[in-house]
Amino acid sequence: MAKSVVEIKNLSKIFQRDSFSVAALESIDLDVKEGEFLCLMGPSGSGKTTLLNIIAGIDRPTGGELHVLGEDIATLSEDALATWRNVHVGFVFQTFNLIPVLTAYENVELPLLLTKLSAAERKEHVLMALKLVGLADRIDHYPRQLSGGQEQRVAIARAIVTDPTLVVADEPTGDLDAYSADEVLDILSRLNRDFKKTILMVTHDPRAAHHATVVRHLEKGQLLPVEN
Amino acid sequence: MWRLVLKNLLRNKRRSFLTGTSVAVSLFLLSSLAMVYTALGKPLENADSIPIMMVRRATGIVFPMPASYGARIREVPGVAACASLSWFGGYWKDPANMFANLAVDPENVFKVQFASTIPPDQLEAFQRERTAAVAGRRLAEKFGWKVGDKITLLGSLWGFNPELTLRGIFSGGPDDQLWFHWEYLNEAIGRMNVVGLYWIRLEKPEMASRVGEAIDAMFRNTPNETKTESLSAFMLNFIAMLGNVRGIILLIGSAVTFAILLIVANTMAMSVRERISEAAIMRSLGFRPAHILRLFVGESLLLTLAGALLGIGGAKLLYDSLRLTQIGQFAFADLRLRPETLALCFGIALSVALLAATWPAYRAARTNIAVALRHTG
Numbered sequence: 068m069a070k071s072v073v074e075i076k077n078l079s080k081i082f083q084r085d086s087f088s089v090a091a092l093e094s095i096d097l098d099v100k101e102g103e104f105l106c107l108m109g110p111s112g113s114g115k116t117t118l119l120n121i122i123a124g125i126d127r128p129t130g131g132e133l134h135v136l137g138e139d140i141a142t143l144s145e146d147a148l149a150t151w152r153n154v155h156v157g158f159v160f161q162t163f164n165l166i167p168v169l170t171a172y173e174n175v176e177l178p179l180l181l182t183k184l185s186a187a188e189r190k191e192h193v194l195m196a197l198k199l200v201g202l203a204d205r206i207d208h209y210p211r212q213l214s215g216g217q218e219q220r221v222a223i224a225r226a227i228v229t230d231p232t233l234v235v236a237d238e239p240t241g242d243l244d245a246y247s248a249d250e251v252l253d254i255l256s257r258l259n260r261d262f263k264k265t266i267l268m269v270t271h272d273p274r275a276a277h278h279a280t281v282v283r284h285l286e287k288g289q290l291l292p293v294e295n
Numbered sequence: 296m297w298r299l300v301l302k303n304l305l306r307n308k309r310r311s312f313l314t315g316t317s318v319a320v321s322l323f324l325l326s327s328l329a330m331v332y333t334a335l336g337k338p339l340e341n342a343d344s345i346p347i348m349m350v351r352r353a354t355g356i357v358f359p360m361p362a363s364y365g366a367r368i369r370e371v372p373g374v375a376a377c378a379s380l381s382w383f384g385g386y387w388k389d390p391a392n393m394f395a396n397l398a399v400d401p402e403n404v405f406k407v408q409f410a411s412t413i414p415p416d417q418l419e420a421f422q423r424e425r426t427a428a429v430a431g432r433r434l435a436e437k438f439g440w441k442v443g444d445k446i447t448l449l450g451s452l453w454g455f456n457p458e459l460t461l462r463g464i465f466s467g468g469p470d471d472q473l474w475f476h477w478e479y480l481n482e483a484i485g486r487m488n489v490v491g492l493y494w495i496r497l498e499k500p501e502m503a504s505r506v507g508e509a510i511d512a513m514f515r516n517t518p519n520e521t522k523t524e525s526l527s528a529f530m531l532n533f534i535a536m537l538g539n540v541r542g543i544i545l546l547i548g549s550a551v552t553f554a555i556l557l558i559v560a561n562t563m564a565m566s567v568r569e570r571i572s573e574a575a576i577m578r579s580l581g582f583r584p585a586h587i588l589r590l591f592v593g594e595s596l597l598l599t600l601a602g603a604l605l606g607i608g609g610a611k612l613l614y615d616s617l618r619l620t621q622i623g624q625f626a627f628a629d630l631r632l633r634p635e636t637l638a639l640c641f642g643i644a645l646s647v648a649l650l651a652a653t654w655p656a657y658r659a660a661r662t663n664i665a666v667a668l669r670h671t672g
């Protein structure tokens with residue numbers, strides 16, 4: 068039996084907005100095993116991003132139990148959580164992923180600046196990550212000199228350069244054409260298959276779901292039962 | 296990390312350039328003001344070690360004193376030399392050519408102004424001839440005067456235009472002044488036998504207060520009571536006649552500082568606002584709020600200090616090469632940017648940079664990552 072990467076029990080998230088509150092997530096129970104490729108689907112506003120953010124440690128739940136990689140991350144301090152993210156989680160967002168003034172190489176190197184690696188070791192890691200996403204020849208390009216698909220692949224390289232256990236992707240193909248979307252999805256499933264990364268991906272795209280090992284649906288803040 | 300700061304700064308080159316230039320211009324202005332401010336507060340370098348004092352009328356420097364006092368002052372123990380001087384206040388050729396021209400006692404003036412040197416033959420020629428004059432080297436160079444030139448002073452309130460012959464050029468003392476015979480002036484105005492002030496030289500600088508009290512005591516309860524004071528105290532009084540110039544300078548300086556603060560704060564606020572989501576991305580990668588804070592504050596520091604270096608450095612170079620010694624008609628030992636003034640201006644720039652960046656940077660560093668990404672994503 069594989070280890071659990073994400074264990075969630077009765078988790079809720081309520082946004083307080085002035086006078087009224089929005090329950091974005093209600094009594095969520097979720098278990099994600101190591102090596103799974105989980106695809107989270109659901110209509111707009113159903114809470115997908117919120118759930119993903121909480122699991123990845125960039126937002127906090129308002130109730131329930133949450134363990135990610137065995138850590139009760141809701142109780143970590145802001146700084147401890149930052150370090151935890153650096154070590155354990157890789158992020159790919161829909162847009163606005165890369166720092167525009169940095170080259171592809173420098174963007175991928177960013178999370179490594181927080182580690183103890185030497186410049187030579189960092190270089191080795193960065194080049195390996197960029198090779199993995201097929202962009203070894205674009206290291207000196209700036210984001211604006213790359214296509215949307217290439218930008219997203221650089222973002223994936225940055226997400227995996229620290230060799231995290233968990234990779235989260237929020238609609239990584241949302242802004243891409245079909246061809247580039249397939250490239251990105253191929254890379255993600257290869258990371259899952261060949262490198263045993265646990266991947267959580269939010270998507271609207273039914274074809275994207277084919278790459279996943281598990282598909283879960285959210286509706287109005289609640290997780291629908293697993294369908295077989 | 297510094298690479299990223301630099302790259303961020305160059306991201307909007309025009310804005311950084313404009314802000315940097317504004318900071319440079321403002322700090323140029325600020326350091327000029329600071330220089331004048333310190334000069335006015337402390338007109339003479341090492342003032343306490345200069346063994347020269349001024350004797351004036353207790354009622355104020357504009358009132359004349361009897362010419363007979365000189366002989367009595369010379370009797371006071373500790374006085375090594377004494378020379379009268381009378382502010383003449385003329386100009387040469389054009390009212391724009393204002394400079395200090397004084398009617399002096401030619402026998403004693405170089406004994407008091409011991410730092411001024413003049414070739415012995417020129418000194419003798421000056422003392423011998425009633426209409427002779429000597430000029431400081433800087434003044435002579437400014438107007439292109441040579442020994443033997445005829446110089447007519449015009450426009451004095453004394454209502455008399457002395458026709459002088461330049462007989463010597465001195466240097467090492469108040470080199471912006473011209474001196475001529477008091478006798479010549481006294482005759483022309485009908486032997487009123489008055490002088491403006493007395494310059495005295497002490498045997499030792501430490502004697503200042505004792506000698507000053509002795510002289511003032513000697514003339515107490517006469518119609519012409521005196522006030523004997525050090526050169527710098529005298530100049531401070533002189534400057535006080537101008538009104539509260541230092542206060543005004545301080546006010547302008549504060550306004551300039553505030554203007555720099557607004558400029559930099561505005562730039563930093565814009566710069567941070569545009570990059571809230573980038574800061575959020577960096578934080579998702581594991582950068583801490585303190586890292587983000589440093590990134591933005593570093594940017595503000597780099598921008599402001601670059602501008603400061605340009606503005607203050609420019610001012611320093613300019614004033615060093617100009618070798619100013621004068622503000623209007625007031626001569627100063629040294630109008631230059633002293634190290635303390637430089638440090639003060641850089642200190643102000645530093646505080647401005649920190650103050651301008653800290654608040655927006657703090658907000659960017661503390662925003663909830665999820666919220667920041669939602670706004671732009």
Ligand SMILES: Nc1ncnc2c1ncn2[C@@H]1O[C@H](COP(=O)(O)OP(=O)(O)OP(=O)(O)O)[C@@H](O)[C@H]1O
Nearest residue numbers: 082084089091110111112113114115116117118666
């Ligand atoms: N910071 C916030 N303040 C208030 N309400 C919020 C906030 N963030 C999210 N919400 C609300 O929570 C609910 C879930 O939002 P979420 O972004 O998780 O949905 P989503 O499934 O990712 O939608 P989409 O497919 O459009 O990205 C929505 O009703 C949203 O308006």
Ligand SMILES: [Mg+2]
Nearest residue numbers: 115116117237
């Ligand atoms: Mg979403």
